Amino acid sequence: MAKILIPTPLRPYTDKQDAVDASGTTVGELLADLTRRHSGLKAHLFNDQGKLRSFVNVYVNDEDIRYLQKEQTPVNASDTVSIIPSVAGGVDTVEDVRRSHLGRLGEPLTNDEVKRYSRHLIMPEVGVDGQRKLKASKVLCIGAGGLGSPVAMYLAAAGVGTLGIVDFDTVDFSNLQRQILHGTPDVGRPKLASAKDKLHALNPEIDIQTYEVALSSQNAMQLFEPYDVIVDGTDNFPTRYLVNDACVLLGKPNAYGSIFRFEGQASVFATKDGPCYRCLYPEPPPPGLVPSCAEGGVLGVLPGLIGVIQATEAVKLIMGIGEPLIGRFLIYDALRMRFRELKLRKDPDCPVCGTHPTVTKLIDYEQFCGITPAAPEPAAVNHATEITSVELKQRLDRGDRPRIVDVREPNEYQINRIPGSELIPLGDVPKRYGELNPDEEIVVHCKMGGRSAKAADFLRSVGFKRVLNLKGGILDWIDKVDPSQPKY
Amino acid sequence: MSDRRLTLGARVDEVIRRHGEETYPHECCGALVGRGDGVTDAVALPNTTEEGPRRRFLVRPSDYRLAEQRATELGGELLGFYHSHPDHPAKPSQYDLDHAWPTFAYVIVAVAAGASQAMTVWFLKDDRSIFEEGSLQHGENSHPDPAQTVHG
Secondary structure, three states: EEEEEEEHHHHHHHOOOOOOEOOOOOOHHHHHHHHHOHHHHHHEEEEEOOOEEEEEEEEEEEEHHHHOHHOOEEEEOOOOOEEEOOOOEEEOHHHHHHHHHOOOOOOOHHHHHHHOOHHHHOOOOOOHHHHHHHOEEEEEOOOOOOOOOHHHHHHHHHHEEEEEEEEEOOOHHHHHHOOOOHHHHHHHOEEEHHHHHHHHHHHOOOOOEEEOOOOOOHHHHHHHHHOOOEEOOOOOOOHHHHHHHHHHHOOOOOEEEEEEOOEEEEEOOOOOOOOHHHHOOOOOOOOOOOOHHHHHOOOOHHHHHHHHHHHHHHHHHHHHHOOEEEEEEEEEEEEOOOOEEEEOOOOOOOOOOOOOOOOOOOHHHHOOOOOOOOOOOOOOOOOOOEOOOHHHHHHHHHHHOOOEEOOOOOHHHHHHHOOOOOEHHHHHHHHHHOOOOOEEEEEEOOOOOOHHHHHHHHHHHHHOOOOEEOOOOOHHHHHHHOOOOOOO | OOOOEEOOOOHHHHHHHHHHHHHHOOEEEEEEEOOOEEEEEEEEOOOOOOOOOOEEEEHHHHHHHHHHHHHHOOEEEEEEEEEEOOOOOOOHHHHHHHHHOOEEEEEEEEEEEEEEEEEEEEEOOOOOOOOEEEEEOOOOOOOOHHHHHHHO
């Protein structure tokens, strides 16, 4: 048993006594017993994480426990323990305002909300306060696609009060394999429309804000401003750098995720002391080096896992619990079912979050990523190097038999093909062009015309006389000539 | 709005204002001593913040103890603290809220370009969610809030 001296502002919680007894052999045990006996004290002495608040000073006799063994400081019956306030305040800095958005308590919960969130409320780590923080929070989801789907669904279900979604796409059949916000009847609808329906059905209590715009340097700051956490579910480098930089400039945490084929990545960027995406990747990869999901494919279940990690981090940041994925870069390999974690440090030379930033406002991210705006497709066909699908069909109908070489991959060839074509994947062309006759007329094609243009250039460089690239690839062939075949 | 009120006794209003003007552009801070809801004395304390006194104040534990002692010497009790907001409104900040103690009265005086403006009083709600504004009154022989008189 030891005596604890109670300061004036806390005496209403100790029946006006200025000294009370509590038992324990360390300061920590003593304080725990004190708050058991006088429960009103707890919120004022300890923060949500159960740590002593910074302005609460505990002295054993005349020593601050910070200079002893903190809460492990031993006490015996002859010691006097005092709780002594520091009194602090002032006007808010930008940093305080940022911080205050996260973790502010919202309105009290309604009875319906108590029922809905009861599995949260019964966990002391969340509790009513945690749920009220979720209710007061505002999260902006960039994209309502593969990652955005699970992110938005779980955040809506968890009771994030305001959920914003930015997307300008419409639902396509090829989205349905992974973008679970959208269903088959939604094909052709704006993604935001089906997202709103699905999320409202899931949780009508929350406010869903939709922004049908392409995120750009002109609108990003304004869009992000009202939100506490940004969840990056984008699928391209210019937008990824844009989201990162806007988050750093506004001081908003970025729950980042990305997916490709069988691999996913996740981290939390742009927190006060943590690294940002540019600390990891100061420069974007050369354009075309890293293919998109549309080009390289993606395992349908993968965005589910990565998106749920992003949603988990957003919820933790809002409630201020656990160990956030800050300064850690998580890499997930679905095929091997393995997680790896890389340590990330804030780069003092980072151009946007370093000590002497050179990027102080949003830039042109297309240009930064080496992507020049696509020149308008010349309407005219260059008959020396190209052929249209309609022309090819007419020639086949006339009995012409040019050799048709499909330079896609075997799995693509399994999906659809031009009758009579043979398969030589682009990567094999240099070692297999001997199978072709350089004097013969050859039509090369791929999915959309990009890879086959490379193959045509190569064949010409090794002396082929007449090589024609099928403009628009097999997709154009299916559109104009053979709609019976499936597209991918 | 809190239903609590605080009455500033003679000269207390003036002492707080003058302290805020003297330390401008830095924040001033001090203790409020009295009985019940009546403040009889404002005790100036040093601002020991290490985060930049233009935006912050800190009364360290040793000065807090002095304030309690002084209150006893004056025959009263510690009712709360005052501080100034240089070039900012007399409203509590998030930082004020994050660091607030229950029960105490928090008097804030706005000081704009060296001249004191509005003065307000705030009390922390028991669940720590917000500060509620109390009514600040002036006892006998005390000046009314000059900012309110001028800009009323």
